[in-house]
Every structure is written in C-alpha cells, then in structure tokens.
Amino acid sequence: MIGHTTNVRVRYRDTDQMGVVYHGVYLEFFETGRTELLRTCGMAYSNIERGGLLLPVLEATLQIQRPARYDELIAVTATMHEPTGIRLLIQYQIHRGDLLLVSGSTTHVFTTADGMKPVRPPAGFLEVLRQGNQSAS
Amino acid sequence: MIGHTTNVRVRYRDTDQMGVVYHGVYLEFFETGRTELLRTCGMAYSNIERGGLLLPVLEATLQIQRPARYDELIAVTATMHEPTGIRLLIQYQIHRGDLLLVSGSTTHVFTTADGMKPVRPPAGFLEVLRQGNQSAS
Amino acid sequence: MIGHTTNVRVRYRDTDQMGVVYHGVYLEFFETGRTELLRTCGMAYSNIERGGLLLPVLEATLQIQRPARYDELIAVTATMHEPTGIRLLIQYQIHRGDLLLVSGSTTHVFTTADGMKPVRPPAGFLEVLRQGNQSAS
Amino acid sequence: MIGHTTNVRVRYRDTDQMGVVYHGVYLEFFETGRTELLRTCGMAYSNIERGGLLLPVLEATLQIQRPARYDELIAVTATMHEPTGIRLLIQYQIHRGDLLLVSGSTTHVFTTADGMKPVRPPAGFLEVLRQGNQSAS
Numbered sequence: 246m247i248g249h250t251t252n253v254r255v256r257y258r259d260t261d262q263m264g265v266v267y268h269g270v271y272l273e274f275f276e277t278g279r280t281e282l283l284r285t286c287g288m289a290y291s292n293i294e295r296g297g298l299l300l301p302v303l304e305a306t307l308q309i310q311r312p313a314r315y316d317e318l319i320a321v322t323a324t325m326h327e328p329t330g331i332r333l334l335i336q337y338q339i340h341r342g343d344l345l346l347v348s349g350s351t352t353h354v355f356t357t358a359d360g361m362k363p364v365r366p367p368a369g370f371l372e373v374l375r376q377g378n379q380s381a382s
Numbered sequence: 383m384i385g386h387t388t389n390v391r392v393r394y395r396d397t398d399q400m401g402v403v404y405h406g407v408y409l410e411f412f413e414t415g416r417t418e419l420l421r422t423c424g425m426a427y428s429n430i431e432r433g434g435l436l437l438p439v440l441e442a443t444l445q446i447q448r449p450a451r452y453d454e455l456i457a458v459t460a461t462m463h464e465p466t467g468i469r470l471l472i473q474y475q476i477h478r479g480d481l482l483l484v485s486g487s488t489t490h491v492f493t494t495a496d497g498m499k500p501v502r503p504p505a506g507f508l509e510v511l512r513q514g515n516q517s518a519s
Numbered sequence: 520m521i522g523h524t525t526n527v528r529v530r531y532r533d534t535d536q537m538g539v540v541y542h543g544v545y546l547e548f549f550e551t552g553r554t555e556l557l558r559t560c561g562m563a564y565s566n567i568e569r570g571g572l573l574l575p576v577l578e579a580t581l582q583i584q585r586p587a588r589y590d591e592l593i594a595v596t597a598t599m600h601e602p603t604g605i606r607l608l609i610q611y612q613i614h615r616g617d618l619l620l621v622s623g624s625t626t627h628v629f630t631t632a633d634g635m636k637p638v639r640p641p642a643g644f645l646e647v648l649r650q651g652n653q654s655a656s
Numbered sequence: 657m658i659g660h661t662t663n664v665r666v667r668y669r670d671t672d673q674m675g676v677v678y679h680g681v682y683l684e685f686f687e688t689g690r691t692e693l694l695r696t697c698g699m700a701y702s703n704i705e706r707g708g709l710l711l712p713v714l715e716a717t718l719q720i721q722r723p724a725r726y727d728e729l730i731a732v733t734a735t736m737h738e739p740t741g742i743r744l745l746i747q748y749q750i751h752r753g754d755l756l757l758v759s760g761s762t763t764h765v766f767t768t769a770d771g772m773k774p775v776r777p778p779a780g781f782l783e784v785l786r787q788g789n790q791s792a793s
Contacts, residue, residue: 263436263438263497264497265438265497268409268438268439268442268488269406269407269409269410269413269442270406272405272406272409273406276406299400301400301402301405301446301449302405302444302446303445303446304443304444304445304446305405305406305442305443305444306441306442306443306444307439307441307442307443308440308441309438309439309440309441312438312497351405360400360401360402360449
C-alpha cells in the first residue's frame with residue numbers, strides 16, 4: 246500500500262447555497278489527492294499521458310460524514326494497493342484536523358491514448374506499488 | 383417507484399482534455415435529473431428549501447460504461463422508491479439514444495434548515511411516492 | 520447582426536454560499552448562449568472542431584446588475600456582428616423576465632486545430648453573418 | 657498598492673477538450689489570488705463574512721495571452737489600490753515562470769449580509785490599504 250496526504254483550501258467556488266462544499270466537488274478534491282499520490286510514486290499523471298496512456302475513472306463512490314466549509318484547510322489522503330487484475334482502486338479520506346469528513350474511492354483502468362483499449366499497468370508502475378507494499382509490511 | 387427523464391446538452395465546460403465529460407460532472411447531470419424528478423412530483427427542491435428543510439447528499443456512486451462527449455444530447459433518468467427509513471435513495475441512468483453511458487445513485491436525508499438535525503420526509507412527499515408505487519403496480 | 524436567445528435553468532451547482540450564482544458561472548451561461556447562436560447559424564461549434572478549427576476565447580467581460588438565483592429559468596441572449604478583422608466579438612445579456620441581470624462579451628479568433636495559428640473565419644461563416652446583417656437592416 | 661502572489665496547480669478538472677484551461681476557470685484562479693491577498697492584509701474573506709459583510713463581484717474582465725495547461729504550477733498575482741469611492745478594483749496577472757499567460761480584473765463592493773445594500777469598506781480595511789500605499793512609495 247502506498248499513501249499520500251495533500252492539503253487543499255476550500256474555495257468559494259466549491260461551496261453552494263447550503264453553505265457547505267457541493268458534494269460533486271469532493272471528486273475534484275479526490276483528483277488532487279490522486280495526482281499528488283501518483284507524483285510521489287514517480288508516476289506524475291502528466292507523464293503517464295505523455296507516455297501515450299490514459300487512466301480514466303470507471304467508478305467512483307463518496308460518503309459524506311460531515312461537510313467541509315469555505316476556507317477550511319482540509320487534508321486529502323489517497324491510498325493505493327497493488328492491483329490484482331487490470332483495475333486500479335484508489336481510496337480517499339478527507340479530514341479536518343482529526344475529524345473524518347468524507348471518504349470514497351475511484352476505480353481506474355489504463356487505456357491507450359484514444360481511450361478505447363484497456364491495457365495492463367506499466368511495469369514500472371507495478372514495481373513502485375510492490376515496493377510500497379514491502380516497505381509497508 | 384417514480385421516475386422521470388430529462389435531456390441535458392453536454393457543454394464544453396463539462397469536458398476535460400481526455401476529450402470526454404469529466405467524471406465528476408456526471409453528479410451534476412444527476413442533480414438535474416433529480417431536480418426535475420422532484421418538480422414532477424410537485425415537490426420542487428426550491429420549495430423544499432423555502433419550507434425550511436434541506437435535502438443534502440450523504441452518499442453518491444457512479445459507474446461509467448462509456449463516456450459522454452461534447453454537444454451530445456443525453457437523457458438523464460432518475461427514479462425514486464418510497465423510503466423504508468429516513469434515508470432517500472435516488473437512482474440514475476444516463477443514455478445516449480438506446481446506449482447506457484453512466485449509472486449511479488445518491489442517498490439523501492431531509493434535515494432542518496441549519497443542516498444539523500435529520501428529520502422524517504414530509505408527509506406530502508411520502509404520499510406522492512406511495513401513489514407512484516400504486517400506479518406502478 | 521445575428522442574435523439568439525436560449526433558456527437556462529440555474530442549478531444548485533451554479534450557486535455559492537452567498538445564495539446566488541457564482542460570478543464565474545455566468546461565463547458558462549454565455550457558453551450555452553454562444554453554442555446555440557452558432558447552431559442557429561448552421562455552424563454548430565462541434566462541426567467547427569470536426570472541420571479542423573478551434574474558436575478559443577481571447578477576452579471576456581462580465582457586468583452583474585443583479586444576481587441570478589437557484590432554480591430560476593433565465594434567458595441568455597447572444598448576438599454577433601460581422602467581424603471587421605480576424606477577431607469575433609459576441610455580446611450577451613441575461614434576463615429574468617424583463618429584468619436585465621448580467622451583460623458581457625467574449626472575443627474569439629479561429630485557429631488551427633493545435634491552437635497555435637490564427638486563421639480567417641470560414642467563408643461560409645462570414646456569409647451567414649452578412650445575410651444576418653442584411654435581414655436585420 | 658498591495659500585492660500578493662499565490663501558486664496554483666492546474667487540475668484535470670480545469671481543462672477542457674481543447675487541451676488547455678477552460679477560460680471561465682481563470683476567474684476561479686483569480687478568486688484564489690484575491691483570497692490570499694486579503695488574508696495577507698489581515699482581512700481574510702471568511703472573517704469579512706463573519707463580520708456581517710459580503711464582497712460580491714460586480715464586474716470581471718479577462719485577457720488570455722497564452723493558455724495554461726494541465727499540471728502546470730502557475731503564479732497568480734493579485735494587486736489592490738486604495739479605493740477612491742465605494743468600489744474596490746482588484747487586478748490579476750497569471751504567469752508561468754516569466755511568461756504572462758492571463759491578466760484581468762474584478763470590481764467589488766461591500767454589502768450588508770443580505771447582499772442588498774452597498775456599504776463603505778470597513779475602516780480597518782482602508783487603513784491597511786493606506787499603509788500599503790505608503791510602504792510602496
């Protein structure tokens with residue numbers, strides 16, 4: 246397992262008239278967590294695309310325990326396991342201090358640059374995840 | 383069960399550089415489907431808020447079979463069952479013609495206007511759902 | 520001059536915690552007005568891109584007289600003159616009933632598909648604008 | 657004059673299928689620049705709202721010299737002068753390294769918490785701007 250935590254500042258744009266973050270925006274916060282997790286693994290997503298692959302989202306889930314609010318500095322933690330098959334599962338938790346606000350997940354698959362053909366994760370990517378598993382055990 | 387289908391035109395704003403709709407935007411399309419479903423039930427969400435209640439999202443799920451693309455006119459179908467407890471489950475399917483693109487769900491609970499206290503759904507709301515169930519059986 | 524009016528329903532996603540539409544969202548409403556104006560002219564923007572051209576935004580302006588609010592059905596009017604040079608100016612007004620809420624403009628230039636080289640507007644496009652000018656005079 | 661520069665990472669959500677940042681998103685980047693400028697002045701916007709005032713946007717302008725792209729770390733500089741009347745003008749420049757990408761402005765007015773009545777800027781706020789002017793001269 247590899248994990249990484251990124252701080253995100255809630256913007257006015259992220260709120261709605263309920264006075265809290267619009268629920269769909271948590272998927273954007275997940276994106277930031279995922280991007281920084283991949284960068285930490287030496288696999289910046291911009292490099293994945295430059296290498297001719299995409300990593301689209303197939304599924305997403307979201308559970309809101311407590312809403313985040315304007316101007317809060319929240320911590321987005323993304324964790325990733327070595328995939329058993331072709332699908333990659335990333336899990337997220339958003340905290341404000343010690344308090345869990347939101348959890349969720351996204352499922353991805355690597356595809357060719359036209360998005361049409363699923364492919365196996367790059368070997369170097371799997372290697373990083375495997376090393377992460379070892380160092381975590 | 384009560385259901386309603388609304389057409390949505392995919393905007394440039396909804397796309398990302400993968401050339402398809404950004405995954406989080408499907409939750410916004412779900413919102414449009416849910417809003418028009420509630421309006422059809424005689425329970426416009428703007429009236430729910432004017433009546434001193436909120437209906438925030440507690441959970442959301444999203445499965446993308448095929449992405450929607452710029453300028454497509456897609457059909458968002460939202461369906462709702464009579465709730466057994468306090469939670470309200472709404473399910474969604476997005477089609478382009480006969481082709482299923484995306485499915486998903488949101489779970490809600492009615493709360494007081496400060497968002498702090500869950501409350502039972504309004505009696506009139508349950509009545510509409512009950513009548514929907516009868517007419518569907 | 521060619522003009523077209525499109526109705527847009529304000530979504531919850533479009534609001535912020537001020538209880539009104541977030542100012543940047545008016546540019547998205549302008550996009551919808553512009554898209555439908557171009558479609559009316561027989562020049563759907565999706566076809567412009569399929570034809571190997573882009574029409575990016577170079578400049579935008581926005582004046583808010585009164586904010587739009589959740590669930591309002593507002594009318595976005597986009598108007599376009601025959602360009603004197605290479606730049607295309609589109610102007611917008613957003614009304615709720617007879618009341619002017621927001622006005623603004625976007626300036627565009629046609630470019631090659633890589634976005635690097637400005638090009639003259641397609642002849643067919645200018646012809647439509649010229650006919651629009653004649654029928655308006 | 658008071659100025660402040662904030663770094664912003666371009667997200668996938670910020671791009672569109674042109675492969676660059678969607679033009680309306682620059683107003684969101686301006687928001688981040690403005691928020692951090694106000695915080696630096698000891699006038700965090702969240703505190704302004706807690707103090708019973710709003711600072712809505714009345715006008716916005718945007719000039720795009722070159723687009724920002726996915727995953728770029730861009731610098732948003734916001735500058736503010738002491739207002740001569742009731743309106744507050746904030747100016748923005750977005751750079752990637754030494755290269756100017758986007759410039760623009762927003763015009764604001766302080767209002768009562770219901771957004772209905774324009775009011776003079778708080779005295780403490782003007783004092784900070786006046787001191788900024790002196791230290792810059």
